[in-house]
Amino acid sequence: MTLPEFLLLLLRIWGSIGTVVVLIFLAWGIDRIDEDAQGAYVFRLLLVPGILLIWPLVLWRWWQIETERVAWFDRYRPSRRHGPAILAMSAAIVALVVIGLNARQYWPKDIVPVQLSERQ
């Protein structure tokens, strides 16, 4: 099996499980854990893509809420990891720009074009 075939298989498995989670969660689970959702049905269609994409997170939170494992106080407390996220993004962007410009055959430095396949 090639890597692309493996990735596609993974995608299909992920989507299949996600579909099952969508059906169970939207038909039954959501009414158990969120009073704001009771009697509201149209908005549930908007949740389908999200559940398909992050269904493990959905199951984890559903389990947390059912078992009341999160302290009330922690629910509102905002995240403070903004700084590291910004620094990581900035460093990645600067590195990618430097690497990308250095690999160009035109400006900032003009080099004789080389057939990429010949470099290998």
Added chain:
Amino acid sequence: MSVKYIPVQWNRSKWFYDAVMLAGVLLFLAIFLFAAPGLVGHERPISAQIHNARAFGACAFVMLSIILCIGPLARLDDRFLPMLYNRRHFGVMTVFVALTHVSFILNWYFTFSPNPSEIENLLRANTSYSQIGGFPFETFGIIALICLLILAATSHDFWLKFLTPPVWKRLHYLAYLAYAALVGHVVLGILQDQRNHALTVLFLGLAFLVVALHLVVWLRERAEADAKGGAWTHVSSTKDLREGFAKIALLPTGDRVAIFLHEGKVSAISNACAHQNGPLGEGRIVDCLVTCPWHGFQYDVRTGRSPAPFTERIPTYNLRLRGDLIEVHTDPNPPGTPVDPLTLPEGAA
């Protein structure tokens, strides 16, 4: 307190916001496609399909850049706050623009390849991961698209409440990964083949603007937080307070506190609503109750409690007066703890 979910909470300002955004997208596409093809460096003849793909791709990049600039700009200047409130709609539209870019690419480059699956063809097309020149830049695009899809798909109010604000916020840090991946996608992709450098300069300018704004605001807030050392920290002058409204202050702990002036007395509560982290400090006091501007949840500013029969609670803060400066204790009281309001001297506010 319960507010039933609806698909989209429209109001007049959101209609206006979205209309301006849509007009901006159409204007950008029109300029890119018809008015300035020379600027974007189409030296060699290209098909309409490729031209369209590049237009939508460039538009998605500009949109994500603007989205990321809104946060720091709103922190630097309150006039950008209206752009912040409807940023989710901006993000969702960006995803649709990005998906249009992807569909043009798949339909043009991969439809007639040997495998029936266009995605498999895309993944097979270039596997030169060991070299920088000719690196499969599509991979960066796929990473960015997955991140953007997750962000858009979890933008409904339900997700914020369901995942809780800390988890939701961490999930939405994916915006930074998406942007870095998008920069990689562009710089190792289209920019490798640009002889006209206008697009290169515009692209780099935008990317570095995003980086600079984030770093400047982050460093500024960090310096402010460091300067406010100790258990008590000054947050406002008495003259800066306005009857019935709040002043929002950032504490060294990273929390935001809303300091309200009501009938000559000052109270402090957490700025984050217990419902979905809405900015309470932007609400108004009516009969000692502040109303969250997002969904109308109410709290007594003296106790941090919702009026009966509702049970929501938020932390309160202790205050003291030093001259005409109001100081707040950085440790929050447990949610719902009553605190005697600080009475200001005559003519102080």
